[in-house]
Amino acid sequence: MIFPKNSRTIAAKAAVGVLLMAGMATGAVWYYGTPKYSRVGYEPTQPIPFSHKIHVGQVGLDCRHCHTNVTESPHANLPATETCWTCHGQDKGAIKHDSPLLAPLVEAKKTGRPIDWVRVHKVPDYAFFNHAVHVNRGVACASCHGQVNEMAVVRHEKPLSMAWCLECHRAPEANLRPGGQVTNMAWDWRTDPTLKGKTPEEFGRIEMAHSKIEAPVSCTGCHR
16 A cells, blocks of 8 residues: 555644644734734733823823923833822822832832833834824824823723724824814813814814825835
8 A cells, every 4th residue: 555544534634734724824814914903902000000090181291291202202202210209209298109009119219220111002013103293293192092081091092003094194184183282181172262163174174284294195104
């Protein structure tokens, strides 16, 4: 005999294995390689339970108080230890200076090592997103990050997928605000006197024409 008795069994198992591998590969490409893949709902536990609902929604801190470089840098920075220490240091008058929840902050201050915050928002590695360009052009923080002023724990609110980004790039006027309102989480176009009754779309079209804003819709606009 040229072939062993169990050759049919081996061939059948090999065929099943190939089909399984092909199915897994197809599923992976469909899930991770299409615009449907996103991290929406991702809500990691942070080393310090920082509540944006309290700090932004109640206290009224501006986004730039902690994320100081968003108007100048391609990347949004996390607050330095000194920024947190300004309010939560160990002086007697400091806010919650003796709270055990702030132990990582105290440790960071003593050792000089930064707090190990867990990253929440992330675009694919093949895409280039410049925070400063978007913010300075009038794209609001809430457009990409949602209403963080209502979040006790920050979560990944928007898909940040290619299809989602292209929706804005093809018609950005709906997401543009007057310059001073970009970081204002409570902004309402209906009560903004600078819009003079115009809808966000109407204002956006005027702003784009005035500033000669052209959102890139070609691949090279975001892929370098």
